[in-house]
Amino acid sequence: MGPNKLSKNKPFSTLPLFILSLTLILVIFRSLRSENEVGSKTTDFSTSVSYPEWYRAIAHELSPKKIRIGLVNVHNKTANDIALELMHGGEAEIVKVDFDHVDNDRVKWSNLFPEWINEDNPDKQKCPEIPMPRFEDYGELDVVVANVTCPVGGEKGMGIRDVFRLQVNLVVANLLVSSRLEYLEDKMKYVVFLGGSCGPMGEIFRCDDLFLDDGGWSIYRPDLRRLKQKVLMPVGTCQLARPFSESGQEGWRRYTFNNALYQSREAYVTVLHSSEAYVCGAIALAQSIIQSNSTKDLVLLADDHISTKSLQGLKAAGWKIKRIKRIRSPQATKDAYNEWNYSKLRIFQLTEYDKVIFIDSDFIVLRNLDDFFVYPQLSAVGNNEHIFNSGLMLVEPSECTFQTLMRKRFAVTSYNGGDQGFLNEVFTWWHRWPGRLNFLKFFGDSFSLMRPKIPVNLYTIHYLGVKPWMCYKDYDCNWDSLGFQKFASDLAHEKWWQVYEAMPQKLRPYCELTPKMDAKIKKWRGKAKSVSLPDRHWKIKVKDPRMHTAHLMK
Ligand SMILES: *[C@@H]1O[C@H](CO)[C@@H](O)[C@H](O)[C@H]1NC(C)=O
Ligand SMILES: *[C@@H]1O[C@H](CO)[C@@H](O)[C@H](O)[C@H]1NC(C)=O
Ligand SMILES: *[C@@H]1O[C@H](CO)[C@@H](O)[C@H](O)[C@H]1NC(C)=O
Ligand SMILES: *[C@@H]1O[C@H](CO)[C@@H](O)[C@H](O)[C@H]1NC(C)=O
Secondary structure: OHHHHHHHHHHHHHHHHHHHHHHHHHHHHHHHHHHHOOOOOOOOOOOOOOOOHHHHHHHHHOOOOOEEEEEEOOOHHHHHHHHHHHHOOOOEEEEEEOOOOOOOOOOOHHHHOOOOOOOOOHHHOOOOOOOOOOHHHOOOOOEEEEOOOOOOOOOOOOOOOOHHHHHHHHHHHHHHOOOOHHHHOOOOOEEEEOOOOOOOOOOOOOHHHEEEEOOOOEEEOOOHHHHHHHHOOOOOOOOEOOOHHHHOOOOOHHHHOOOOOOOOOEEEEEEEOOOOOOHHHHHHHHHHHHHOOOOOEEEEEEOOOOOHHHHHHHHHHOOEEEEOOOEOOOOOOOOOOOOOEHHHHHHHHOOOOOEEEEEOOOEEEOOOOHHHHHOOOOEEEEEEOOEEEEEEEEEOOOHHHHHHHHHHOOOOOOOOOOHHHHHHHHOOOOEEOOHHHOEEOOOOOOOOOOOOOOOOOOOEEEOOOOOHHHOOOOOOHHHHOHHHHHHOOHHHHHHHHHHHHHOOHHHHHHHOOOHHHHHHHHHHHHHHHHOOOOOOHHHOOOOOHHHHHHHHOO
């Protein structure tokens, strides 16, 4: 047995060596050959044909079949050049996409983003028409090449609000997702934004989908489902962003993620920085969200001004705590009330979530808001003119978005020095939620003792003016100062205290009055009394026990 085995082994031991050397020779031979070889099956980038650079960048990503390229707003000379270059090898079919250009003088941004719409009658609300191509004429396109132009000049430090630019972006987006949703599955499509054009709107083409940036031109490979959801939104805030399910079609959710089984990761988020003044507010907010039977995570971002003891209370109230470093508002003056408001931008770094609904800590939630997570970034409630209120908004966390915001914060002017002014210049194209989602406790400047009843069906109350936990429970202390009476509502005040009453005893100490706050209330009451303010709230005999414990605190 032994000798037999040996003799058999001999040829086998030399065989691997032999194969290895043969392979090496082949590899060397092939690489020598390919240096001279032209016209193989892959695209020929030799000098005989000059392919556009962007084409070279994506050619190997595209399927071997003939690719279809649509040109949007590309002028004839450039279009002809591209056609000449690419049709040479018969690899591509080029189509020029035809559409009526919107007249910037006829359709203005303010028509698309009006200050007010009649939300009670959403079907009557119409948006101006933005002409689109006849999509059925173009079929499936693999690549869209676009020339986006920006208005010349533009206001320094302001976001771009240009209807034609929006039109071109929407034409491109619609061309990419014009086929049925099922066909979009696993499809790879590319958009090339030509050099010299001002590039895509970040609100529609996410920086996460940037495939290549040459400084001049850029290429995007969009997540087609998310893009589809965007183009199904109204063209502006001239209409409410309504969930698709309301029109009898399938829910939005399937537009957001490729995998139907994928559970979207979602959270409510609030931010505390610079002082502890809103700790009680954040505790009440968490309690109100929990009382609304929400199933989402609650995340609180806190900088190092929030004490360990406060963090314990916030955790006990339901928040998951994340520590952050606060961000200075570049345009705020030192020690101003809004000096560190850009800290809110840290919510974009919560990339462990697909979507977050940010809520300021001076809100309470009265009805479950969970269904609103189906909307895309950026959805919010109108504030005034064309802007949204950043006290409650849906954003899609993304590190590149955060970096973009950090880069832009010095160049962009914020009308109020705060995050709201800044975000409104970056996200000029946003989606309108009903006002009931962010009910501002504000009753106009005209002095009136008659307060309209706060509407039924409110989702939240946003406590402007002096915060409820900084007043006595007995009445809204905004009444005690003429300058603040526009914020006063005992009914809204009472709603906040109902949340307080329902929360566990151990959380109440976080809502105690400091002697400083107590002194301020007393001072206001004294003044109101001395001038006999006609609402007579200063006459109310205060029963709030927090008044009596105030002197025991340091
Ligand atoms: C882009 O569009 C502008 C006007 O819309 C036009 O002047 C310019 O020539 C176009 N550029 C290309 C490369 O097509
Ligand atoms: C561009 O070419 C089309 C035909 O392909 C023609 O109808 C159009 O007038 C041309 N536009 C310009 C500005 O020359
Ligand atoms: C939360 O659920 C409880 C128990 O099912 C119910 O009684 C309560 O009304 C719900 N709250 C809200 C705000 O829907
Ligand atoms: C800035 O933050 C402070 C404290 O959190 C808040 O009172 C104020 O309303 C914010 N201002 C703006 C303009 O966002």
